[in-house]
Amino acid sequence: MSDQNLHWSRVAASYEKEFIDPHRPDVRSPLRRVLRRLARRGLGAVADLGCGIGPLLPFLVEHFTKVWAVDFAAGMLERARAAAPPSAKLEFVQCPLTDLQPLHGRLDVAVAVNSLVLPDPRDLDRALTEVRACLRPHGRLLGILPAMDGVHYLTMLLVDRALALGQPLDAARKSAAHHNDHACYDFGFGEFRFQGLEQHFWQPSEIRHRLSRAGFRVRSLKKVHLSWKQFSCWRDLEHHPPPWDWFVLAEPS
């Protein structure tokens, strides 16, 4: 494993300022609705894999009987611990997603919100196989995955916007690249690099492929439309649907 845990630890202090937030109230996400449904069906043991500063933990503690908050970054866990509701149900575990041994066979539900971002595809596959090993036979994986196609969509809107403002094509492309942080992306290999962090961004065609190889069947794949307010030039673009992450619900195959 690389030093990515140290980079994630470092950005924990300023996390809210730097990252697009799929938990905002103006984001249309099926995550909590599906979690509520699973909890009502009696699936009680859940892990928040890559819990970050812990935005989902109060909800999980409210609805589930046992909650593991897992992350490899000490700085993230420190903030998650400080913010979490006091509860005997809640346990913090510092470990990488590529080695989830302590949770093998113990989970009804695995949640991973923008944490399946391991830049090396071998680590990503390993993490998915580990998540699969944690789930009981009736278990479910709920993931939110950063969408590379959502980034391309925003680029398209930004180019059209600049052209409509009368810019020549090369200037319109430069403007779109600037507003959409193209300098941070490797579009060929699906990576976003920022402040030492290297995050994998997913193409939709990759989701079923990787999950199926790791022993999952995809039951539902939906766009999570993000908040326009977190993107550049949003006032000019908000009459269009906003960019998205991918929500995936999967079960052991």
Ligand SMILES: C[S@@+](CC[C@H](N)C(=O)[O-])C[C@H]1O[C@@H](n2cnc3c(N)ncnc32)[C@H](O)[C@@H]1O
């Ligand atoms: C973009 S943040 C999302 C945090 C949180 N799930 C949320 O919804 O706000 C990604 C989190 O995943 C964690 N993470 C990334 N790669 C990881 C890995 N290989 N093992 C464990 N945690 C990882 C990071 O430390 C970070 O806390």
